[in-house]
Amino acid sequence: MEDISTKKTIDNIQEGSNTVNVSDQKRIQWHPAFVAAMALDVSEYRENMTFISEYELNRKPIILDLLIIKFEGKNIRNNSIASFFKGHNLLEYKGVGDELNINVFSKGLSYTYLYKSGETSSDKRPFEEITLSFIREAKPQKLFETLMNYKFSVDHVTDGVYHILNRELFDIQIVVLNEISFEEHPWLVSLTKKLSIEHAEKLLNMEYALKEKEDKDNAEALMSVVMEANKQTFYDVKGVEENMANKVMWEIMQPEIDEAIANAVEKKIEVIKIKDAEIADKDAKITELKNMLFQLGVQLT
Template structure:
């Protein structure tokens, strides 16, 4: 069944990193996140580098258990695939960390985490066919949706997001643009209420809400359920847009104004710039600069 795609850019990478931080919250004192981490002085970047503190105790989360000092995250969005070439490119990115840090011994402190929405059957088949390991399966299932790949010079794990168990990884398992009746929306709503002012949760839900603006069949039902569950957040975004409209001296309620304000809010939230959104409601000059920055 076809559905209309949501308009505008959805920052899946920011949502995925936010989801990781939420899921690994119990280890927040020992993990530092560096999204879009540069690997050289040019444009070469990795989706995220997670640095684990030297004095960190063993991480209890299955996803974090593999972590060493430097942990590269390579993420593919809902419309992408984790291909064979992606796999080797991600490994090359991880292996370039020691040179960039000028710490050659760091080669023994690196891990690679691959995150994808699609089960990479072709990649897994290729790894199994070409593995030099004769004693065990080079793709080891740890839990549903989490696999260790025993190949190459560094520890590698593969996370297939929709396969993760909801009861263990509620947020990452629900990072999707295709909600179903099995998606635990009420559970997400209850968990969100305790963190509704946290930018991480806002970034995550902003992506999910916008990505699931569907119009047909069961997808319409799930979209309506999602919007009803987070009506307060959606209304808050609308109110902020109206406040921005007042600051701009434009009549509240005009479609053009609301559209521009909504677009600005979404862009700021996608970029995790919550403080900028709040400041814009109080500082007309800063609002003007934001509108110019985003060409609105």
């Protein structure tokens, strides 16, 4: 797998365009970024979870994007995606531009049954403890229509979260990233080539505020991909930040600048007064000298 080249600041971003050609699309590694975003999204509950990215389902690797093993412990309440999780949670992420159709859906089902078949006496995987999640940026409307034709029910639970009610032995959800709330899932929502300047600024501030090393590492891996996919946006953010910094600096320095100007004006006035006094003194001396010469009978023309 190609390594992600991280970028710790936006100073290295060159002015460009959000339009990404085919070669750019191949270079942007969305799947590792998704794993990092998912880890950040549920960081509050991470102590009760194990993350296994690119999980091999059998000896001839069939790779699952992400497996999250959830342990007993802290209840997940404030996360509309992770609240769906049970003991064994299989996640398939479809990157920007990737298709999510009935064939991809069927492959996800087969992965889940294959995972179940790997159960051992020491690693129980009951169906009621297994979930399957598909994550995609845009709503797969054609897939929903196809599923309903096959007698599946599509339950719109909340913004961007759809539960697929079916005859399968495990629970299924589909998450649409461009419909979920940025405030609730900022890291996942950032997996796009259409990031707004406002959201880009918030992501940078959030990354800067992280304290835990694991969170920092995940954010760095994610942001390197998000910045690569949204070069122009982050270039604009840099310009905004520079302008704001200049404005803030001016506001901070304004009293000192005003005082310096006032002092300079005052000094200038003093200099003028001194010069005027010197000139007046010279004029008086000249007048006095003229009077003395006049008394001596000397006429000055």
